[in-house]
Amino acid sequence: MSIVPIDFEAAGGQWEVFHDDPGYVHTGFIDPTTVNYASEDQKAVLLYCPEPDCNSHSWWPAGGGANALIGQEMHVRVAILKGANVVDAISAVRARCTAMDGPDRWQLNDDQLAAALKNYGKGN
Amino acid sequence: MPAITFKTPANNVSSALQTALTNNATTVQLAPGGGAAFPNAPFYCSCEFEVMQCTSKASDTLTVIRGQDNTTASAHVVGSIVEIRNNAALWIDAYNGVNQAIVQTDTLTANITNKSALPSDTVYTGSTQSLTNKTLDLINGNNTIIGNVSPDPSQLVYQNLWNNGGFEEWAFPTSTTLAAGAPASGGRAAPFTNFWGMFGYNDSAITCTRDTANTDPSYPSNVDLQVNVNTVQANDTVGIYNANNIDFTSQDSGILGQFDILKLLNNPISVTVRAKLTSGNPQMRIRLTQHTYNGVDTSYNSAWFTLTSSYATYRWENQIVIQSTNASGLELAIDFKGVGVCVLDNVMGIIGAVGTTYRPIINTIPRPLNNLLANGGFEVWQRGAGPFTNNKTTNVVGPDRWVGQLGSPGNGVLSVTRENSNIDANSQFSAALNYTSADVNDGTPGMYYALTDMEAQYNSRIMTFSARVKAGISGVRIWGLTTGNVRVFSLAHPGDNQWHTLTVTWQYVLGQKYVGIQFTPGTGGLVYIDNCTLVAGNIPGVYVAPNQADDLARCMRYYEILGNGTGSGNPFQLSGYGGANQTWRTLFALKAWMVNTPTITKNGTWTVVNANQPTIGAGDMFFATADMQVISANTYGYAVATAAGQNITVEYNP
Numbered sequence: 001m002s003i004v005p006i007d008f009e010a011a012g013g014q015w016e017v018f019h020d021d022p023g024y025v026h027t028g029f030i031d032p033t034t035v036n037y038a039s040e041d042q043k044a045v046l047l048y049c050p051e052p053d054c055n056s057h058s059w060w061p062a063g064g065g066a067n068a069l070i071g072q073e074m075h076v077r078v079a080i081l082k083g084a085n086v087v088d089a090i091s092a093v094r095a096r097c098t099a100m101d102g103p104d105r106w107q108l109n110d111d112q113l114a115a116a117l118k119n120y121g122k123g124n
Numbered sequence: 125m126p127a128i129t130f131k132t133p134a135n136n137v138s139s140a141l142q143t144a145l146t147n148n149a150t151t152v153q154l155a156p157g158g159g160a161a162f163p164n165a166p167f168y169c170s171c172e173f174e175v176m177q178c179t180s181k182a183s184d185t186l187t188v189i190r191g192q193d194n195t196t197a198s199a200h201v202v203g204s205i206v207e208i209r210n211n212a213a214l215w216i217d218a219y220n221g222v223n224q225a226i227v228q229t230d231t232l233t234a235n236i237t238n239k240s241a242l243p244s245d246t247v248y249t250g251s252t253q254s255l256t257n258k259t260l261d262l263i264n265g266n267n268t269i270i271g272n273v274s275p276d277p278s279q280l281v282y283q284n285l286w287n288n289g290g291f292e293e294w295a296f297p298t299s300t301t302l303a304a305g306a307p308a309s310g311g312r313a314a315p316f317t318n319f320w321g322m323f324g325y326n327d328s329a330i331t332c333t334r335d336t337a338n339t340d341p342s343y344p345s346n347v348d349l350q351v352n353v354n355t356v357q358a359n360d361t362v363g364i365y366n367a368n369n370i371d372f373t374s375q376d377s378g379i380l381g382q383f384d385i386l387k388l389l390n391n392p393i394s395v396t397v398r399a400k401l402t403s404g405n406p407q408m409r410i411r412l413t414q415h416t417y418n419g420v421d422t423s424y425n426s427a428w429f430t431l432t433s434s435y436a437t438y439r440w441e442n443q444i445v446i447q448s449t450n451a452s453g454l455e456l457a458i459d460f461k462g463v464g465v466c467v468l469d470n471v472m473g474i475i476g477a478v479g480t481t482y483r484p485i486i487n488t489i490p491r492p493l494n495n496l497l498a499n500g501g502f503e504v505w506q507r508g509a510g511p512f513t514n515n516k517t518t519n520v521v522g523p524d525r526w527v528g529q530l531g532s533p534g535n536g537v538l539s540v541t542r543e544n545s546n547i548d549a550n551s552q553f554s555a556a557l558n559y560t561s562a563d564v565n566d567g568t569p570g571m572y573y574a575l576t577d578m579e580a581q582y583n584s585r586i587m588t589f590s591a592r593v594k595a596g597i598s599g600v601r602i603w604g605l606t607t608g609n610v611r612v613f614s615l616a617h618p619g620d621n622q623w624h625t626l627t628v629t630w631q632y633v634l635g636q637k638y639v640g641i642q643f644t645p646g647t648g649g650l651v652y653i654d655n656c657t658l659v660a661g662n663i664p665g666v667y668v669a670p671n672q673a674d675d676l677a678r679c680m681r682y683y684e685i686l687g688n689g690t691g692s693g694n695p696f697q698l699s700g701y702g703g704a705n706q707t708w709r710t711l712f713a714l715k716a717w718m719v720n721t722p723t724i725t726k727n728g729t730w731t732v733v734n735a736n737q738p739t740i741g742a743g744d745m746f747f748a749t750a751d752m753q754v755i756s757a758n759t760y761g762y763a764v765a766t767a768a769g770q771n772i773t774v775e776y777n778p
Contacts, residue, residue, distance in 0.1 A: 002723045002725045002773065002775055003725060004518075006518055018518075020520075021507075021725055021727045021769075021773050022506075022507055022508045022685075022769065022773075023508075023727070023728075023768060023769035024727065024728075024769065038739075038740065038741065038742070039741070039742060043742075044740075044742070044743070046739065046740065053729060054728070054729070055728065055729040055730070055737045056725065056726060056727045056728060057725065057726055057739065057740065058723050058724065058725040058726075058740075059723065059724040059725070059726075059740035059741075059742075059743060059748075060723050061721040061722070061723065061743070063720060063721045064723075065721060065722045065723030065724075065775060065776055065777075066722065066723035066775035066776060066777050067518075067723075067777060068777070068778075070518070071723065100720075100721045100744070101720040101721050102720070105720065
């Protein structure tokens with residue numbers, strides 16, 4: 001229940017996003033380069049509902065909040081799109097996750113994710 | 125009244141005096157060989173007009189009391205006849221004996237009538253006499269009851285002192301080995317099934333295996349224990365043990381608590397073990413140990429038994445084990461030595477002097493144990509009534525704390541809906557799971573619950589998960605997760621479209637933090653689940669609905685809605701006054717402390733006056749902030765959530 005990416009690899013490099021809070025069933029696509037941090041400390045990103053005039057958004061912490069796997073991967077992808085290399089992005093997000101929620105919260109497989117995202121944000 | 129000693133009568137007994145008899149002599153010397161005709165003393169004998177009583181006879185010499193039967197002692201010359209006659213005293217003694225018996229019989233009859241015949245501490249109750257402080261010894265030296273006793277004490281239903289004495293419960297791996305160590309490596313131990321552990325010393329080894337091929341025929345049994353032993357050094361043993369007040373495998377209380385242990389003080393304990401030899405020459409003995417709080421343990425062990433190839437009962441009985449008021453525990457151990465394989469079944473221990481046949485522990489009082497699940501009754505649906513349909517392979521939370529799941533690759537469709545018609549007893553809602561487009565390649569279609577609030581405290585404990593399930597399809601099971609992400613399943617629902625309780629017991633391992641319900645992949649249908657319990661121990665919990673506020677509060681640690689957007693009462697509102705484009709931050713405390721940092725969602729288009737739509741600014745387990753930017757300077761600006769759907773949701777999922 002939130003505004004959540006359900007496909008990070010939709011056509012055109014977009015993210016398919018789903019908004020399923022009570023009373024909302026919105027689905028659409030967003031440009032991930034428009035996803036920004038909620039604050040300079042990069043502890044959270046804001047993800048807006050793609051539905052026009054919905055005016056809803058979710059504050060996603062680096063720990064993953066409502067969905068650890070998706071939330072953590074979203075942070076890694078945002079970090080990459082903001083210019084970090086994949087290894088540094090994973091390391092930085094993992095550090096923020098651990099600082100917020102403790103060492104047991106990290107649920108991604110670093111090596112698999114690094115391999116999967118090695119070309120992410122590079123236009124191919 | 126002293127008993128009468130009758131004098132021996134005899135016929136045709138006669139001899140003569142060998143020497144003269146004075147009137148006060150007490151020794152009668154008969155003619156040579158004359159004594160042989162006389163009977164053994166005592167008897168009356170007569171000489172002329174005097175009757176004497178012989179008190180002893182030695183060959184031909186009689187020792188006598190003179191002047192008996194109202195006669196006068198007098199002198200008798202040599203050759204006088206000494207003989208046994210039918211004298212009056214014989215009859216008088218008989219008359220007295222008969223009269224004495226009549227008097228005693230009359231007295232006994234009277235005492236029976238007035239209930240004074242038996243000792244004073246005998247209690248008469250109607251036609252039954254209760255014997256107090258009397259010992260009835262009905263057994264011979266082999267502990268076999270002599271005669272018929274009703275009811276047969278060996279058939280009385282005793283409470284078994286040992287949990288899982290029949291080895292029926294087995295929430296552990298099928299086989300566990302305590303491998304041999306070094307010749308002087310010392311002792312070691314490990315659990316192998318519920319309530320039972322095994323031990324070994326030095327370079328000895330033992331393997332305990334769940335077996336179903338050699339169950340005890342004397343009592344219905346589905347499982348027996350196969351023990352493979354290999355002891356090397358003469359003084360080393362291996363064995364199994366069951367501590368009935370400490371289940372070291374799960375930390376659960378056994379039958380006996382501390383106070384119960386003390387009630388065993390100076391009481392006899394008896395143990396019977398059914399066993400048979402499979403191969404080799406292992407010997408077995410039974411050992412009972414008193415543990416104390418000061419660390420002094422005292423053991424009482426039987427002799428070594430040589431096992432036979434057919435099931436037999438091996439006994440260790442009438443042992444006063446708990447002898448100290450400092451006792452903390454009673455432990456049973458079954459030791460082995462030698463090399464070979466044997467099987468055990470139906471271990472029975474009682475408080476009593478004679479061992480009995482096996483009876484299982486009957487838990488007659490269902491205990492409403494502390495349910496570790498929040499929303500186990502599916503009464504809390506903060507997200508709405510659903511249906512909550514799995515979107516691709518993304519798991520979807522429906523009822524609070526419960527997550528629908530298809531599992532990769534997720535070709536089927538699983539939706540979860542709040543149900544108010546097909547519900548269990550004493551329930552308002554259940555969860556309806558509708559599995560459609562079922563695909564055998566769906567990984568794990570069903571619904572799960574993450575046990576994040578209990579992880580560390582329950583590590584390695586035996587847990588039991590139960591659920592009320594109604595299904596019209598076969599193969600629906602509930603499960604717990606153990607080492608290696610392996611699901612331990614319950615028996616399957618029969619698919620008769622009736623409510624049944626499914627139960628699974630397993631050993632919880634830290635990190636394996638899920639329980640759930642699962643369809644057979646590819647077998648779709650509609651299933652209802654309600655009133656789930658998760659309890660410590662191997663006894664299924666009885667679902668008792670918690671206080672609704674408590675249940676909701678527990679759920680709110682994972683999901684809550686701030687500002688209901690009802691348009692009345694106390695709508696959620698931010699406000700500020702200041703310079704143009706100045707941002708005002710409002711901090712609001714969460715209703716319940718979240719488990720960890722949540723996702724915070726501002727939903728809907730709020731009513732704003734001289735302000736932009738608010739934005740979530742920060743958050744953690746305890747609070748969230750929303751930022752509102754005032755547009756025009758020195759004009760009051762505000763944003764308010766007044767309609768349904770305008771709110772802030774806070775969500776954390778494990």
